[in-house]
Amino acid sequence: ERRVAQIRTKFDGFVDTLYVNFTGQAVRRGDPLLAVYSPDLLATQNDLIIAERDRSDLGRSLADAARARLRLWDMSAADIDRVARSGKPMRDVILRSPVTGFVIMKNATAGARVMPSDTLYEVADLTHVWVLADVYESELPYMRVSGTAQVTVGNKTLPARITFIGPVIAAQTRTASVRLELDNAAGLLKPDMYVDVILQEPAASVIAVPESAVMNTGTRSVVFIARGNGAFEPRQVATGGRANGFYEIRSGVQPGERVVVDANFLVDSESRLKSALSQMR
Template sequence: PAAPPPAAAEAHASHDGAKERQILFYQHPDGGTDYSPIPKKDDKGRDYTPVYADPEPESVAAKPAGKGKILYYRNPMGLADTSPVPKKDGMGMDYVPVYDGDDDGSTLKVSIDKVQKLGVRTEAARLTTLARSIRAVGTVQVDERNLHIVTAKFEGYIERLNINQTGQAVKRGQSLMEVYSPDLVLAQQEFLVAATGAKSLETASPEARDAARSLADGALARLRNWDIPTAQIEKLRQGGQITRTLSLASPASGIVLEKRAVQGMRFMPGEMLYQIADLSTVWVVAEVFEQDLAMVALGQTAKVSFNALPGLTFTGKVTFLYPTVTEQTRTAKVRVELPNHDGHLKPALYGAVELASPVADRPVLTIPDSAVLDSGTKQAVLVERGEGRYEPREVKIGVRAGGLIQIQDGLAEGEKVVVSANFLIDAESNLRAALQSFHNH
């Protein structure tokens, strides 16, 4: 049969003839989102159903005054556009109210049994302080401020080693070795001669006394410049006995990282004999990719874990941002300072560093990022309406962090969205047809 003339799409007399009702468009006889601006038939020969601008008088009368709560208002042309308040579209047509319990073309229906079988899970949109995690790898390094080198300022020989193992713990002032030096013996002799001469010339002329004191002060300064302990100098002054060997002491408490001293060896001025480090505080130097550097700042909290120490996580602060980028890896070094009073952290230990960087200075509305259906140019979510009904709704998204995504527009706090089985619902409920206008808008 031929389609009705276009005039039929404009007006239709009501049963009581009181007024003519305006037809907005025609809908597929099975419902859904297949619309036509003119009368037509489906592939089975059935007429499309007219959709009027105002409800049929009989249906209005049949509904009680308390029809139910208005959930929202939908676009009169069936587009995926809703409003929480009454409004008009671009052609001046009123948006259609959707009541609690109503079903409309923009709402998907899935049976409760299928919801359970599909494993549909929902979560409410909530305010969250988003923090983006920056992950990097790093190695434990000695705090350079706590690194000490033991050297001698004179030539000599090692007569006895008191600390003879790498990795051995030492305390500040502890004797490391006994050394013999001809220069040291000569300096002691000069000091004793000068000190004795100055004492014997106390009654001599001022010029002689000054010369003797100058010699004694010079000999004393040489001993001090060689780091001879004050107690040993006083013992020499009081006893008048020259000491053949001198004890070299540790400048700090810590661990012997390197030992080059060997008993009986000859050493030269400035030659390194020991390297000692205080490991109560260590550095972890992390390699951060250049695209993440803007999110790293001094004082930022860092968590570090190590494969060698399962189950342990160490917390520290970012204390320094190195000023250069490694060209080959496009990374920059970031220093994290960690306490190490238990001694678990050893130099060169390899670890994973996680830096938490807030993406906003206040809580923002978020949902799990698995809830977002992305068409490439637009994003939508399925809002739960109860009893197996889901409303596809376009949203505007922001940043992603920690499995969450910021919702800038389209959702309100507390609204529940589908976070699992989204695409199974798609298959069960012909979601693609429901979102046709969303994809093509």
């Protein structure tokens, strides 16, 4: 958003010539985009020429006022000086790109009338871009502004940085929008492209158990602690993040405790488990 420029006129006129003819064309700052004929600008240029010939104080004041009007209408200082020096008005005013980038929208048509409310072009600098990632609400506690991330496009992985975490959760997807910023000098990332994002959290020592050790009942998560002699203690736990086949355990299990991890064993020991689970009610 901060690197998109909209090109409009500040006067009524007619498009005489298009120098940029299609969406996606690369432009540099100062490149001509289109030439516009405006009766108002032509009249003001004539006022400038007449005032420049008058060496009186009034003539200088009128010339300064005409220059100011032309500058407010985005006529370049070089073009204004050329008109004053040559004594010949320019029929067309050339509008130039204010930034280096790519044309992402083109509404200008040769011969069409234009008004200040018309957006003729949008030019975007795509060397530094945003990526919007949808993150589940359960994972938001791990997100922090200035945190690092990786964006994968094709077989390329690009480093990124978290710059904004959306304050609203989408009701249907239960996700929030997390904005990443990254350099795109090679132009690999295009507007509206889908990419894969890996959000990275600084490494920390936590209690973790294999995914197969956690039984999710729909209302709670349970693990079974081996007490020896074939006895098992069901333990309700609070799980955190999941990565590489492991769950983070935030509460419910102490370091060093033995946790049953073989799901097949749990199925074979169904009768023992039912007895143990009944003690939790």
